[in-house]
Amino acid sequence: MKSPSQPRDRGIPEATVARLPLYLRALHGMAERGIATVSSEDLAVAAGVNSAKLRKDLSHLGSYGTRGVGYDVEYLVYQISRELGLTQDWAVAIVGVGNLGRALANYGGFVSRGFRVAALVDADPEVVGDTIAGLNVEHIDELETVIGQRGVSIVVLATPAAAAQAVCDRVIAAGVTSILNFAPVVLSVPDSVDVRKVDLSIELQILAFHEQRKAGGPLMAMDGQ
């Protein structure tokens, strides 16, 4: 089946990958408070997950715990960071510098860990040339140049929905294979490209669904069709 060769057991489940950043955040907090080692139980509580799940997740990275003791916080931070690729620096470009794009550009929280906003790009002549968070907003015509010259490997899309697919096509053509999309559209991309989407409207609708259910309770007879 699989090549019997070697440590290419790099097949980490997607669900696990999605939780590693959560563990990392909890671990950073602990490191700051001077905690040297942590048990799976304590870390699980801090990350809001089941401890067996946490142990299984960590076991995918290797055997980094010590039975009877727990995990070394610093060491685990390093291992998870390395696994996630945070030991290197990622250049991010934000395309679409409107309400949301500005908020993202001004946000310091993600720059702190391996990510660096390397460019801001917009189509509006009113916006181009502005300085936001110390960065000059560049014209969309420069998109490919900027991506190529600054080694941008992740693009954050914060344009209106109507423009998203076109911009998406261009950044992919420019060699980008990781996109974080805030526009409420389903982007069509080759399999080789990863797209993650953040959609506020969808989140609210899911909340509304559950809220309605709570309010309606076990019997909500009104409305026959």
Add this chain to the structure above:
Amino acid sequence: MKSPSQPRDRGIPEATVARLPLYLRALHGMAERGIATVSSEDLAVAAGVNSAKLRKDLSHLGSYGTRGVGYDVEYLVYQISRELGLTQDWAVAIVGVGNLGRALANYGGFVSRGFRVAALVDADPEVVGDTIAGLNVEHIDELETVIGQRGVSIVVLATPAAAAQAVCDRVIAAGVTSILNFAPVVLSVPDSVDVRKVDLSIELQILAFHEQRKAGGPLMAMDGQ
């Protein structure tokens, strides 16, 4: 299974609920373009999902399709909207009117469908009293009053991480049971409360993980363990 207006199984899978807003968006687009009926295949493509999955999802709401024809767009929009609770108006409060809170307040996209920003709340005296998107920013001391008087049932948390849990506790005490959290913390809440989180930093880290893997390719020789 003959009555077509069967309210159906009230136990809709969570994965299905999360996709209904996607279908709804695609359907709205179709309705605007004057499309009257749509097949599961076409709608699935528009929503970016597998058609069998889409049919199974819709079957949870009832038998609203016509074999050999497809689904009536308008009717399906109505059924999904009703299921999600979008036929009623939801009052949303945004707590924390900084970079992100402002962007959310100015965002027109979700007000359009059943959601209405009913209040903006902040702790900073500099911000309180400002008018943003036509709304007065109120003081955090008024939190409970505002929630009670305006029937707020969904709260969007956009405060710094350090303040999130405290604000969360207060809004829950005020009767709110649905929270959308943008702060990078694991909120501790009773089981009866729904929390959904949006975390930009986590999304970027997941992208970085896959990006690293792509870059490393089938053989990434450095570091032997």
Add this chain to the structure above:
DNA sequence: CCGACTTTGTGCATCGGTTCACAAAGGGAT
């Protein structure tokens, strides 16, 4: 050096979700 204690790492049962594949249902043409 030993034995009691702690905690990891994982086998296994289970569960929810996805996908395939097809019989049944319905429309439209003749």
Add this chain to the structure above:
DNA sequence: ATCCCTTTGTGAACCGATGCACAAAGTCGG
């Protein structure tokens, strides 16, 4: 009215993820 064509709705196999429960591994006090 009958046949053919399209498309739904769903049974069933499959797949990945979850969580329990426990043996193995390692610590630490004495």
